[in-house]
Amino acid sequence: MDSGLIQEVVSATLLAGTPLIIAALGLLMNERAGVLNLGAEGMMSLGAVYGFIAALSFSSPVLGLAAGLMAGALVAGGFALLTITLQANQVASGLALAIFGVGLAGFVGKPYESQSLKAVGEWSIPLLVDIPWLGPIFFQQQPMVYLSWVLFGAVWWFLYRSRSGLLLRAVGEDPAAAHAIGRSVVGVRYLAVIFGGALCGLGGACLSIFYAPMWVEGLIAGRGWIALALVVFATWRPFRVLLGAYLFGGVLIAQLFLQGSGVKISVPSQLLSSLPYLATIIVLVLISRDSRRIRQHSPASLGRAFRADE
Amino acid sequence: MSNKPSEYRLSTQGLTKHYPGTIACQDIDLTIQPGEIHALLGENGAGKSTLVKMIYGVTAPTRGQIFWEGRPVVLRSPAMARELGIGMVFQDFALFESLRVVENVALALPKREPHRVLAKRIQTVSERYGLPIDPEKPVGSLSVGERQRVEIVRSLLQTPRLLIMDEPTSVLAPQAVERLFETLRQIAAEGCSVLYISHKLHEIRALCDRATVLRQGRVTGTCTPADETAGNLARMMIGQALPVVNRPPSKVADVALAVNTPRISSGDEHEVGLEALSFSVSRGEILGIAGISGNGQGELLRLLSGERLAPSADAIRINGEPVGQYGVAKRRERGMAYIPEDRRGQATVADLPLTDNATLTAINTQPITQYGLMRHAAIQAFTQRCIEIYQVVCSGSQAPARSLSGGNLQKFVVGRELLQMPQLLVCAQPTWGVDVGAAAFIRQKLLDLRSEQTAIVVISEEIEELFEISDRIAVIADGRLSPIRSVADSSYEQVGLWMSGLWDSEGALNA
């Protein structure tokens, strides 16, 4: 392979991993507060479809992103009401959200399936793009790639450097203790869930506005679930989300590249297509087998409802 | 005594809390003066914790009024109580294990403060009150005693004017208790009131200026504890003299349980490693194991019960048969029964009816299944027998376990295990959180079982209880088991000392 091709593949990998990073960062914050939202697939689908419709109607990718973000935040708010205020089972509520979101996205998006958006060009970061070889890979990218980096920095700073982030982690570890020292568990959890939904919606919108750029039923194709798996793989730490998402981006691009390259290989295309999903399983197995490590890093109250005495 | 609330740091008038079906607190009048150490004395279930929850803003009263320095206040949340100057040290610690000490403290403070500055302040306060802690250590790595210090320091940093201590000595060795008392006296001398919750009479007589005694949700008296005898306090607390159990001399037969394990290291940081163990228990005797919680009791119980397998089959023998590699069910089939510490979450399933909860362990030994099918009539009969013989107050055999009070649920669990006629019984904290009457009943049943030639291991944090029923006694500290002594040859003081793990030096002292 020549060097230009490698550049191209790495660059595409970053791009493919980006919606996953955005969604997984949101889910990570969500889970750090102790709430498990399995509805990621639904929230991403809704973000994608509403983002696409808004971007198309207003001819503005920025408004599209905002619409996707809001769609995700809105349904996540419903999920929060159900699981935090009404104490419903988080697993079942998440599944309901996944089914509902995918269904609603398919329903709403039907009339828009044949339409397409103008692809958004790449942004070059002055000076940095001139770094030999690496510059064009990292600094001549679609804007959503930069957006994901900014979000990564923000999430990292929030979690480890801010007082509110400390509170978020504390609530996820022991909500009863947080309540006992006078902190609002409900408030923190609501905000975290809505933030998680907003980023899932944003991730979905990035997919339909920048990456695809179009909408078709099933566009998300399991990325919401993969994002959930990524959070486990990352053992709830932001940097590893970045790493994991690019790994998946790599698998995604590799299989597309193999399928499209015309290189005659004796492997059925379906096997290649299932590689990202198989990779998710393998990665989950590798990380989960050390149950001690999972226990050490996972938010201790994850998935459990909290209710203050009355 | 004047009733003007303005003279008091905190007072309550007619404070009442009703839960569906139960009255937790009824018309409580409580007064706490500035700089006073005030005891709240009562049995488990007398309403102490409900009262404190109302004062700390966790629970809203059904009616009644709280006054803070003379002003009527409505406390809607712990945050409001803290703002007024009420601090609380919880029995089961409101700390975050994965966070450092300084972060734990920062979270509880109203304003943001640079961690370096805060760490300095922590150090200052901890030195001043003789509560040494390292602000940079993660809480998960601290011992229970150190965690308590963190909680106290955290409360003191907010310069509280009322500090609530909920059963603070249950996690401390006797020597540490004395140190804690000194700290509390110093805090009180500086003008902060202390509300000290306990059911231990001697502590209250040694420490507190005044005491309010609760029984069944009502105040039964206010007194100066130093002027009262322990007997008087007990009568106020339980309404009668302390019941005594009948303990016939033991007739020891052959060995039923023999344990011989090498060192077992801990699985993770939440576990205590167990040092090599070697002991045996004979039919017809009770071996008591004392110790402060979190010193390896849980790990020892799991090892004995089969929830955790021993490293080799012959490490544990029941009636001579190696069972170390057998799980719970197989050990039960060989005559073991087990009463765990956690009766709500572990010994029973809260949502299921008593019939199902009886089946839970009876399925191993009783003829209640046939060809894999449940014999509902037999289950019903067994459950009914358990309810009647063990005087379980409930609405019937279909009542869900969650609807029983702590004492009745424990009687049910004890009954379920004892009705299976075990040859070996392992039990943990058999009377923890149970009222005095039920506790005496349960202890008597254990002694009766001993008379029927069952070997019994009792692990408990209550030294008095162990002295009342055991034939031999040992202490577990930091995963090590002390030498086993006959109860006749030991004393409270010695066992108390051993609870800090200091039995090795003793031979030297005695020599």
Added chain:
Amino acid sequence: MLDWPIRIVRRDRPLARMRYLSPLMAIVLMMLTGMLIFLALGRDPAEGFYTFFIRPISSLYGFGELLLKATPLMLCGIGLAIGFRANVWNIGAEGQFMLGAAGATGVALTFPNLPAFLLLPLMVVSGALAGMAWGAIPAWLKTRFNANEILVSLMLVYVAGFLVSWLVFSPWRDPMGFGFPQTEMLSSAALLPRILPGTRLNIAIFLAIALVAITWIVLQHTAIGFRLRVTGRSRSAAGYAGFSIQRAVWIGLLCGGGAAGIAGMTEVAGPMGQLTDKIALGYGFAAIIVAFLGRLHPLGVLLASLLMALLFLGGEQVQQHMNLPKSISMVFQGLLLFYLLGADLLVNYRLKWNG
């Protein structure tokens, strides 16, 4: 607590009646929301309601279709209910369904000349085994490596889709099928006999009902059912009593996979008559709702599968007669589960007005 107009107060004991009422409340709320949706789309809500909920079952043929669709839903739902009872979250029934369909098709294509009374049972068994094999993967990864069964079983749905797609594109493609991704039509011996003239209803409905009945007996009256019930409610009580959690995981996923596999078989040997890459229509996912709506109880699953079948038919009807996308039925399904979970609050809590 805050001074909100309504407070949520715990009941001193769960209100048993509410367990049966809350599904009904959820259904009513779903229907009302459905009418609002039609209204928002500028359609006549009464017409929408009629087309969605009444029209599908207003003829004998429609009634047959209802039971036909309820069959795979009932099968998948009952299998999932067993696992959910033990807190084993198999959400990959869709994939296990596809594997079952493929397994049954494989037998039918391999032994085209066997008589029906041999071939059909063989297809049921191979469908069940294939579904179980697919369910065994998350079970093994869970018990051996502690890998989350929700994510693994879900990922395997996609893999199953590609596997079936490969089968019908390559080795099993009908040479006379004009290149369409499908097998040849199965021989008549491999098709389930129809039982109601004028409809497509076949004997699989009896198989489903029989499995529901057997499950009922096992769950309510055997030691296995008892152990699953305890394991699902309290892990630590299960550990205390010596009930193996690993075994519960295996039972949950194998039953779920087997039942979904049989459902897949009834689909190829029933209405489809062949294996295509569109064999799975979402029954496996809808079955999650069937299980919850049926309170994880066999009889409840039976009733819930009928309702869910109606939602599928309703979706087809509004597509046909009102020109709305079929995916509206998934919207209804999700809403139904949302409302059910919300209404379940009333089992353990009551609402109190702050006066």
